[in-house]
Structure formats: structure tokens, C-alpha cells
Amino acid sequence: MSERAQQILSIADDELIVGWRDSEWTGIAPTLEEDVAFSSIAQNEIGHARALYELAAKELGTDADALAFDREPAEYRSAQLVELHLLDWAHTIARRYLYEEADRLRIEALTTSSDAELAGLAQKIDREEVYHRLHAELWAARLREEPRFCEAVEELWPYALGVVEPELRGELAKRVGLAEVAANERNGRSPEFAELWETMTEVRRSAPGAQW
Amino acid sequence: MVTAEQVWDALDEIADPEIPVISLVDLGVIRDVSVDGDTVHVEFTPTFLGCPALEVMKRSMEEKVSALGAHAEVEVVQDGSWSTDRITLAGREKLREAGFAPPAPRAAGTTTLVQLQSAVFRCPYCGSTDTTLENIFGPTPCRSIRWCQSCRQPFEQFKTI
Numbered sequence: 001m002s003e004r005a006q007q008i009l010s011i012a013d014d015e016l017i018v019g020w021r022d023s024e025w026t027g028i029a030p031t032l033e034e035d036v037a038f039s040s041i042a043q044n045e046i047g048h049a050r051a052l053y054e055l056a057a058k059e060l061g062t063d064a065d066a067l068a069f070d071r072e073p074a075e076y077r078s079a080q081l082v083e084l085h086l087l088d089w090a091h092t093i094a095r096r097y098l099y100e101e102a103d104r105l106r107i108e109a110l111t112t113s114s115d116a117e118l119a120g121l122a123q124k125i126d127r128e129e130v131y132h133r134l135h136a137e138l139w140a141a142r143l144r145e146e147p148r149f150c151e152a153v154e155e156l157w158p159y160a161l162g163v164v165e166p167e168l169r170g171e172l173a174k175r176v177g178l179a180e181v182a183a184n185e186r187n188g189r190s191p192e193f194a195e196l197w198e199t200m201t202e203v204r205r206s207a208p209g210a211q212w
Numbered sequence: 213m214v215t216a217e218q219v220w221d222a223l224d225e226i227a228d229p230e231i232p233v234i235s236l237v238d239l240g241v242i243r244d245v246s247v248d249g250d251t252v253h254v255e256f257t258p259t260f261l262g263c264p265a266l267e268v269m270k271r272s273m274e275e276k277v278s279a280l281g282a283h284a285e286v287e288v289v290q291d292g293s294w295s296t297d298r299i300t301l302a303g304r305e306k307l308r309e310a311g312f313a314p315p316a317p318r319a320a321g322t323t324t325l326v327q328l329q330s331a332v333f334r335c336p337y338c339g340s341t342d343t344t345l346e347n348i349f350g351p352t353p354c355r356s357i358r359w360c361q362s363c364r365q366p367f368e369q370f371k372t373i
Contacts, residue, residue: 036349121291134324
């Protein structure tokens with residue numbers, strides 16, 4: 001697989017999985033506003049995943065659904081940060097905040113890519129992400145002094161570093177205001193991924209080759 | 213042979229599946245139409261990438277072109293070319309009449325929270341600018357929820373992107 005396809009799939013997998021994890025708050029978020037926000041963000045992230053999978057699929061001769069749902073767990077390239085099954089709000093907000101900071105860096109870098117198709121898509125994604133960043137920044141500002149939130153950010157920080165390529169990690173550390181540490185790399189699936197994959201692909205696996 | 217103008221007119225009859233008061237042409241998602249014999253090439257650029265109405269829109273365009281006796285090739289262009297500034301003046305007026313506040317023009321740089329909390333957003337019902345941001349997110353990806361202090365009701369605000 002080309003380096004380009006691998007790069008696109010890494011971002012697409014992150015967006016699909018983070019969208020999946022965010023959607024787990026639909027119906028059970030602490031307030032109705034956050035219920036709407038998380039559902040809407042999840043929809044956007046999965047939309048970004050779809051567009052990125054379509055781009056990769058053109059090169060790989062397949063389609064977006066096959067890339068999203070028909071691969072074996074070991075073939076996914078998602079970062080461990082998005083795979084974690086987080087059950088409390090402090091960690092959930094810490095992940096949203098850290099993921100948006102990391103995602104912003106790599107998407108901004110892609111907007112000036114010499115690959116016109118990828119740069120164009122990155123520009124479109126970047127525009128939509130503005131609203132996710134505002135949401136994350138609001139929460140981060142509100143919880144900045146809360147020990148539970150600070151502990152969650154620190155705990156997830158090595159995972160956040162694993163979202164971006166090594167050359168962007170120094171800049172990410174600067175923006176978040178934390179020291180660079182050893183990253184949890186995306187080359188291994190987190191223990192929680194197996195269960196997520198089982199659920200996420202269940203319907204497709206129940207009727208291989210069906211047209212929906 | 214069908215002309216590009218006939219195609220534009222036909223596409224203007226397609227209502228947005230989620231906000232049926234506005235047509236796809238008014239929404240600015242049709243970027244270009246070109247005719248080559250019996251084939252009509254339509255460049256279509258979606259609003260939000262996660263919009264579930266994309267397939268419906270695509271199918272509606274193909275049906276409209278078929279009805280003109282031609283074959284449609286709809287090319288989906290996923291780049292940064294669509295922004296809410298592409299919504300036509302007529303489209304903005306139709307949105308307002310239907311109770312959706314049209315998007316604010318894009319400013320230089322990215323949208324900030326300060327802008328969203330400022331008083332440039334007008335209530336589509338009473339015209340007051342005494343409105344506050346309730347939720348950045350709303351019932352679809354393209355809308356936020358605001359509250360009008362003057363007529364005391366919530367309204368949907370098109371996000372600027």
C-alpha cells in the first residue's frame with residue numbers, strides 16, 4: 001500500500017472511531033445540549049471518514065464501506081486515543097480537546113499538500129472542524145482548574161501524541177502546554193478495539209456482499 | 213438537444229431534502245453544468261461532508277436530467293469550494309421566511325466564539341439582533357441554535373462555514 005493511502009487511512013480510521021466513540025454519548029450525555037453536540041460532532045467526524053475512505057478507495061480499487069467495515073482488526077490504523085472506551089465525562093472531554101488539537105495540526109498541514117485532491121478535502125474538513133474546536137475549547141476553559149480534568153488530560157497525553165507524526169509532536173506539546181513524552185503509537189490496537197470492531201462490523205458480517 | 217440553461221432550470225426545481233424551502237441551485241451546491249451531446253455533466257459540491265442527504269440529492273439530479281431526455285454524470289467535488297457565501301440572495305430570503313436565520317458572511321480568518329456570541333445575528337421572526345447563542349450544534353450539521361431575547365423564542369441559525 002502506498003504511503004499516501006496509509007496516511008489517508010490513518011486519518012479516516014481516527015475519524016470513524018472517534019465518531020463512533022462520541023456517538024456513544026447520544027442519549028446519555030449529562031445535558032441535552034451535550035447530547036446534541038456529541039451527536040452532531042460524531043456525524044461530522046464519520047462524514048469526514050467517509051470522504052477520506054472514498055479518496056483512499058479510488059487508489060486502492062475498493063469502496064468506502066469496504067474500507068470502513070470489511071477489514072480485519074489488525075488492518076485498521078487508528079490511534080489508540082480514539083479507541084479507548086471512556087466512561088467518564090472528564091476523560092471524554094479531555095479526549096475531545098486533545099484530539100481536536102492533534103487533528104488540527106495534521107489537517108492544517110494537509111491543506112497545503114501538493115496532492116490537490118487531498119489538499120482540497122483537507123480544506124473542507126478544516127472548515128467544519130472549526131466548530132468542534134470551539135466546543136472543545138469552551139469545555140477545556142471551563143474545566144481547566146478541575147483536578148479530575150487535569151488528571152485525565154495528563155493520562156491521555158501520551159495517546160494524543162500518537163495521533164500525529166513525530167515531526168508534529170513538538171508543536172502539539174507547545175500548543176497544549178505539556179512536555180513531550182513517549183507516545184502511545186498507532187501500530188498496535190488497544191485492548192478495547194476488539195469489542196468495538198465486533199459491534200461496528202456486526203451488521204455487515206451478518207450478510208456479506210449484501211446491498212443495503 | 214438539451215441546453216445547460218434547461219438543466220439549471222430543472223435543477224432549480226429540486227428542493228433541499230432537509231430544508232425544502234430552498235433549491236439546490238439557491239444553496240449553491242451546483243458548481244457547474246456542461247452538456248456534451250446526450251450527456252450532462254454536473255459538478256456537485258456537498259455542504260457538510262456528514263450530510264446524510266447527499267445520496268438523495270444526487271439521485272434527484274439524475275432523475276431531473278433523465279426527464280429532459282439526457283444522461284447525467286454527477287461528479288461530487290469534495291474540496292473547500294462550497295461555503296455558506298455561495299447561498300444566493302434569493303436563497304437567503306427563502307431561509308429567513310421559513311424561520312431559519314441565514315448564515316453570516318464569512319469573515320477573514322476562522323470563526324471565533326466571540327463572533328458567535330456577538331450581536332450580528334438577527335432573529336428571523338422579529339428582526340431583533342438581541343439574540344444569544346444557545347448551542348453551537350443543532351438538529352443538522354449545518355445549524356446552530358440561538359435564542360431571541362426580544363420575542364423570546366429559539367431559532368435555528370445557519371452556521372457560517
